[in-house]
Amino acid sequence: MTLLLGVDNGGTRVKLLLAREVGGRFEHVRTDDAPTPRGPGAMDELAVLTRTFLAGDRADAFGITVAGILDETSGVVATSANMRWLEGLAPARELSDRLDIAGVAVQDGVATAIAEAVLGAGRGADDVFVLALGTGIAGAHVVGGAVRKGAHGGAGEIGHLAAGRGEKCTCGQSGCLESLLGGTRLGARWDRARGVDASSTALDVVLAAERGDGTARAILDEATTALAHSLLSVMAMIDPGVIVIGGGLSNSPTWIIDPAVDKAHRQATFHAVPPIVRAQLGTWAGAWGAVVTAGHRMSGERRLERTETV
């Protein structure tokens, strides 16, 4: 038996998860969360929180998520837009020194993808593609419980494949999925189509569509066509066993997920359409991903399962 600690160090809250790994299965022991420690003393404060949470238990290893760009080799945070105090630090080493427990840092999106692939909606498949639909659109190809990062750490950029017509994207290209479906872009496109300056959110667009707003529906229709197109690209290039869709926008099955999946099925020609399912682990996915990553480092295991759902 191995006792593993997951620390999901988010911009607002830090989530702590203690889990037990027995014969490749993960079991929930307990959880807690607290406001994220901020500023220069953040790592000291996080160590105190963690020690209190562990109480008498001795974790064999921990994983900590990083909301930012992580240098894989050194474990140092290169940039973190919302947590500037982490920049230049190696959070796993900092916490490891204070707790005297071996630790590993993992980028938060990677942790979420690993958790969904291994323990969540992709459980049981060896080859899972996970999409996160939020302000940005990210993808991760998880094979045997590890994310394929590519030769320069850039793999899985499903948000920046061409998916539709001509809309200029923040990445410098045109017609990317993110330019048509990214959270803030949906709101901005709806505002522009109506000629208003309202800083609408994706939720506003979905609620308007729900109320019967034709402009909102047309914009969502274009966005889900683009998503369907991108799902077909994933099938053609990666051919995963399962596609998992998470992120804030996945909370609208009616206006986002179902139409996109339906279009993907109708437009598929040679493609092997795998199960396309919504993410299951919700807000605890990051902490579970940190646990799984720590477990992998301990055991060298490639495939792991969890018996208990959070």
Place this chain on the structure above:
Amino acid sequence: MTLLLGVDNGGTRVKLLLAREVGGRFEHVRTDDAPTPRGPGAMDELAVLTRTFLAGDRADAFGITVAGILDETSGVVATSANMRWLEGLAPARELSDRLDIAGVAVQDGVATAIAEAVLGAGRGADDVFVLALGTGIAGAHVVGGAVRKGAHGGAGEIGHLAAGRGEKCTCGQSGCLESLLGGTRLGARWDRARGVDASSTALDVVLAAERGDGTARAILDEATTALAHSLLSVMAMIDPGVIVIGGGLSNSPTWIIDPAVDKAHRQATFHAVPPIVRAQLGTWAGAWGAVVTAGHRMSGERRLERTETV
């Protein structure tokens, strides 16, 4: 030291390659080729050819290529458009029974990709994407010497990602790379643009462009724009360490490869552009791929190199 036999059983000629693997390196021993045995007695005849080629040498294992669709589990040829007599047979087992040597079958495109990645233009990189530009356009992502086939054997279909405007593809979609750059499509598009019915080949189009034909140049320009677009898609999704371009159309650097690579560099935004290089092994790539595949089966080695160039 391991002695390995590669049998590249092509539609016209069968190529035989004997190689020696020493400490993970492959060395050429000798080669031969002959007209491909055809019809019901083909496997008997192939066994005779192979035994003669081996003479007194005892190969530890062989690999045999299959020009068709191979059932991965059984090793049986499902379909082979140009070699119907192989359908329903397991060529590796057939040859293995006759030679009393362990053998493995590998689809010919897979063998070529593995050879280019491990021994050819991708040598030294762990993560290589190989494109074959011919009548059809195929791709293979080679990681640690093995092709990533996906959950249903369909991964790497770079020819059927959307790459340009609206041209109907044989796969049922529109705007695929293959519909704009595939060998027969290039000729057909040039004929159509000129309003003639000449069954032109891709080579005809390239030669016409060379002579200054504006229509041919415009068609190649559109095709190389589509190829550049697809290269960027590979970088975004896979992020390989090297991209290798082979197949008949790669023999025109001036009109196909160089313009596409140039456009990919100019259009790249966030992408990590890896070295994009032409395939090196030429017509012996399939036989080398069969050798490498046989070697992997023998040793479980993941990365191998060859010291000698054929």
